[in-house]
Amino acid sequence: MPRFGIFSDSHANVEAIKAVFAAYEGERIDQFICLGDTVGYGGSPNEACDLVKKKVAHCILGNHDAAVAGRMDYSFYYDAARNALDLHASVLSPENMAWLKRIPYEVRDAAADVHFCHGSPLHVEEFEYIFSPEQAARCLDVWESLQRITFIGHSHLCKAFALTRHEVFEVVSRRFELRPGHKYIVSVGSVGQPRDYDNRASYTIYDSDMRVFEFKRVEYDIESAARKIFDAKLERNFGNRLFIGV
Numbered sequence: 001m002p003r004f005g006i007f008s009d010s011h012a013n014v015e016a017i018k019a020v021f022a023a024y025e026g027e028r029i030d031q032f033i034c035l036g037d038t039v040g041y042g043g044s045p046n047e048a049c050d051l052v053k054k055k056v057a058h059c060i061l062g063n064h065d066a067a068v069a070g071r072m073d074y075s076f077y078y079d080a081a082r083n084a085l086d087l088h089a090s091v092l093s094p095e096n097m098a099w100l101k102r103i104p105y106e107v108r109d110a111a112a113d114v115h116f117c118h119g120s121p122l123h124v125e126e127f128e129y130i131f132s133p134e135q136a137a138r139c140l141d142v143w144e145s146l147q148r149i150t151f152i153g154h155s156h157l158c159k160a161f162a163l164t165r166h167e168v169f170e171v172v173s174r175r176f177e178l179r180p181g182h183k184y185i186v187s188v189g190s191v192g193q194p195r196d197y198d199n200r201a202s203y204t205i206y207d208s209d210m211r212v213f214e215f216k217r218v219e220y221d222i223e224s225a226a227r228k229i230f231d232a233k234l235e236r237n238f239g240n241r242l243f244i245g246v
Contacts, residue, residue: 008035008153012042013192019220035153036062043228069100080235113148199245
């Protein structure tokens, strides 16, 4: 059974992606999984796509990926985010644009009993958030159809929830073993734009044989990543927030 390296929301931050892959070199990983949003916000969209698509066994479609690839309407996004998506769409190579156009909304691995998607597993094409027990509780109606563990991104937060047939509990440990009779929804945080006041890149490991999950963090060159955002004439706050992880 594979040992997964799972990450999400790189957001065109190639410095953070490189740091995460370097950190993974010290681990035994059988498959890398990206849960989406390789583009948006950051200063290196092509470099980010090139790195991710070369390394991963599966990449999931995120909402920013869908927007850049013309697979969703993003006219309701706020101006700075919409402008970043427009810029990325204009500079992506034909190869990277074609890649974003074909990556799936979800992947299930029945043998490992895992499900990978960007937002809530309830409506994978709607990119709904799960970062609270109340939001996770919406999945109780489909508890029987959930895989043993579902991995999501989207919120940029490191959160884990254990679901019985009738209740939801937040798991506060950075490393935990899956308990019998429970199913899990895990939000893996963000590589390129963390929002939990920890500016280090987030990445995770799931050993599907031992059924053990772990959150991990690694420092990266924030100065360089922010400078690329400033030089690209993107919203300066996209760079400023990298320093404080929000």
